[in-house]
Amino acid sequence: MRRGIAASALVASLALTATACGGSDSDSGKSDGPVTITWWDTSNATNEAPTYKALIQQFEAANKDVKVKYVNVPFDQAQNKFDTAAGAKGAPDVLRSEVGWTPAFAKKGFFLPLDGTEALADQGKFEPNLIKQAQYEGKTYGVPLVTDTLALVYNKALFKKAGITEAPKTWDELKADAAKIKDKAKVDGYWGSTQAYYAQPFLYGEGTDTVDAAAKKITVNSPAAQKGYGTWLSLFSGKGLHKADATADAYAHIQDAFVNGKVAAIIQGPWEITNFYKGSAFQDKSNLGIATVPAGSTGKAGAPTGGHNLSVYAGSDKAHQAAALKFVKFMTSAQSQETIALKNSTLPTRSDAYTDKVKADPGIAGYQGVLAAAQPRPALPEYSSLWGPLDTELPKVASGKESLDKGLGNAELAISKLVSGFSK
Numbered sequence: 001m002r003r004g005i006a007a008s009a010l011v012a013s014l015a016l017t018a019t020a021c022g023g024s025d026s027d028s029g030k031s032d033g034p035v036t037i038t039w040w041d042t043s044n045a046t047n048e049a050p051t052y053k054a055l056i057q058q059f060e061a062a063n064k065d066v067k068v069k070y071v072n073v074p075f076d077q078a079q080n081k082f083d084t085a086a087g088a089k090g091a092p093d094v095l096r097s098e099v100g101w102t103p104a105f106a107k108k109g110f111f112l113p114l115d116g117t118e119a120l121a122d123q124g125k126f127e128p129n130l131i132k133q134a135q136y137e138g139k140t141y142g143v144p145l146v147t148d149t150l151a152l153v154y155n156k157a158l159f160k161k162a163g164i165t166e167a168p169k170t171w172d173e174l175k176a177d178a179a180k181i182k183d184k185a186k187v188d189g190y191w192g193s194t195q196a197y198y199a200q201p202f203l204y205g206e207g208t209d210t211v212d213a214a215a216k217k218i219t220v221n222s223p224a225a226q227k228g229y230g231t232w233l234s235l236f237s238g239k240g241l242h243k244a245d246a247t248a249d250a251y252a253h254i255q256d257a258f259v260n261g262k263v264a265a266i267i268q269g270p271w272e273i274t275n276f277y278k279g280s281a282f283q284d285k286s287n288l289g290i291a292t293v294p295a296g297s298t299g300k301a302g303a304p305t306g307g308h309n310l311s312v313y314a315g316s317d318k319a320h321q322a323a324a325l326k327f328v329k330f331m332t333s334a335q336s337q338e339t340i341a342l343k344n345s346t347l348p349t350r351s352d353a354y355t356d357k358v359k360a361d362p363g364i365a366g367y368q369g370v371l372a373a374a375q376p377r378p379a380l381p382e383y384s385s386l387w388g389p390l391d392t393e394l395p396k397v398a399s400g401k402e403s404l405d406k407g408l409g410n411a412e413l414a415i416s417k418l419v420s421g422f423s424k
Contacts, residue, residue, distance in 0.1 A: 035323040036067040037093035037316075042078045042308070043344075047274050051343040052331075059330045066323045086110040089315050093324040097142055097311045099133045100377060100384025105311070106136035107381045112312040112321060113139040119312070119328040125350040129376050134309045136379060142309025143332045144349035146340065149374035150201060150303035151367060153258070154265035154289040155281055161185045162264075167291035169301075171205070171231050174265070174294050178240030181264045191242035191254050191263045192235045194398040196390035198267050201303045202228035204375055205296020210386045210415065213378035216422045220390070221412040228296060229397075229404055236398055244398035267293060269306065273345035273363035290366025292373045305374040307349065347371070382418050389414035 039056075043049055049072050056068045071092065073081060079101050085091040086105070097105065105111050114120045123131060126144050134142035152167055152174075159165075159177070162184040168174040178189025192198070203209055208224035211217065219225055236244040242263060245253050255272060257263040259279020276282045295301035310331055312324045330336060337353035340346055345363050348354055359365050377383050392414070393407035402410075412424060 034065050034067045035319050036069055037320055037323045037327060038069040038071060039094040039327070040071050040073045040078060040082065040092040040096065042073055042075045042096045042098070044271070045072045045074075048344045048346070051340055055331060055336055055339065059327060063326060063330075066326060068327060082110075083108075086313065086315065091313045091315060093313050093316045093320050094327060095311050095313065096145065096308050098384070099130075099142075099305070099307050099309060102134055102142045102309050102311060103136040103379055104381040104384070106139070106141040110314055111141040112314040112316075113141060114143060114312065114325070114328075115140050117325050119143050119310075119325040119332075121329060122333070122350070125334065125352055127349055127351070129305065130307065130349050132379075133305065133307075133376055136381070142311040143328050145308050145310050145332055145337075146346040147305065147307035147349045147371070148269045148271060148347055149305055149367070149371055150198065150267050150269050150293060151370045152265055152291045152293050153268050153276070154291070155258070155261060156287050156289045157281075158185045158187065158189075158261065158264040159289065162189075167289060168294050171202075171235065171294045171296065175235070175238060175241065178238070178264070180240070182240030185264065187261070188242040188263045189240035190235060190265045191257060192232065192244070193254060193267065194244050194246050194250065194395040196387035196394055197304065199229065199232045199390070199394060200387075201267070201293040201301070202232040202296060204228075204302045205231070205294070205298060205300055207296075207298045207300055209378075210390070211378075211380070211383075211419060211422060213380045213383070216419075218412055218415050218419065218422050218424050220386075220415055221408040221424070226404070226408065229394075229408065231296065233397060233404055244395070246395035246399040267303075270345065270347050270363065270367040273361075273367075276363065277345075285362050288363060288366070290363070290370065292370045302373040302375045303370075305371075305376045307347075380419070385418055386415050389418075 041052055053070055056070055082091055082095055130144040130147055134140050154167060158181055162180040164177050168177050174190055181189035203225055206224040206228040208219050208222060210220045212219050235241055254266055258266045259276055259281055261281035276288055277285055282288050292301050293303050310328045312321055334350055334352040337348040338355050338358055341348050341358045345361055347367055389411040393411045396402045397404050397407040
């Protein structure tokens with residue numbers, strides 16, 4: 001969700017833009033002093049940011065010629081804030097860019113190509129599909145920092161109480177399991193989300209997507225998509241299936257119910273691992289089950305590949321860009337990624353960061369196991385914005401305020417305005 005969805009238009013903070021711009025400090029470019037670069041971090045300010053701040057201190061201690069001004073920008077505001085700041089030639093030197101934003105900002109010329117720079121000196125260590133997602137028109141505009149995907153997370157104890165020994169492999173199996181859990185454990189077996197990002201696996205399960213980027217065709221209302229969304233809708237009614245929550249606090253409601261043992265399974269990403277462990281149901285970390293999302297009628301199963309890259313602002317001067325490249329290399333090194341994984345329970349993007357210590361975390365090990373089924377997003381700058389119209393329509397559909405046909409028709413029309421030259 002919050003790792004794959006662009007925020008709706010929000011008013012950019014002029015004060016933040018003015019105080020956090022690349023090369024904006026009056027003395028930061030002086031030859032007799034350190035260069036000060038600004039980093040906009042979009043991670044969770046409570047659970048993740050402290051780790052990044054500690055790494056900044058390590059970087060500054062090892063690089064006396066560079067200072068880093070850290071600014072934590074709420075994820076749901078960062079895309080629009082950066083767009084505004086970069087358009088005014090005053091963006092931060094480094095941005096923690098959601099993978100869906102990277103091609104969009106590259107297309108606008110806001111990001112510096114990193115091919116051949118020290119930031120990408122270890123390119124061969126990173127997962128190839130993650131490097132591919134950081135590329136636009138043959139050039140690389142970000143270094144993968146963390147990755148993620150969605151999985152079916154479940155409460156092993158509740159499943160065991162219902163006599164279920166393994167995670168469901170299809171949506172029909174999930175429905176059957178939910179009914180058993182309701183009978184035996186007296187709680188709902190599954191609670192689904194009405195948000196578009198969480199509905200994406202249902203499309204993949206039918207072999208389709210919101211658009212076919214290669215064919216330049218909008219497929220959100222195709223027969224295959226209708227079938228996928230029909231399955232998604234069916235999981236809001238039935239024995240052991242929690243009704244749809246279309247309120248503004250739905251994400252928190254679902255998460256809280258799961259971590260406290262009031263629902264047995266949800267679809268969620270690894271950014272919540274640390275919060276899982278804080279819940280009463282997962283004081284014993286081994287109680288957390290993690291499995292690939294169930295398959296659709298085609299037998300296919302998978303979820304979107306998400307995550308964040310570190311990208312360098314193309315509008316900074318050479319001194320700030322050089323310092324930014326050095327900083328990006330440090331933050332995405334194997335040692336830094338190991339630290340981030342151990343502290344934040346997020347997934348590294350390079351193979352040599354999956355050390356024995358990292359894989360000892362059952363949450364990380366579990367999500368690493370489902371990454372093979374993650375589906376990369378197409379190299380379409382507008383792709384992440386396509387979930388916006390669906391985020392408007394799907395909650396209405398799930399709560400019975402409009403039909404699935406009407407909702408998908410409305411989404412198709414809205415998407416057609418976002419992708420020029422695409423047929424329906």
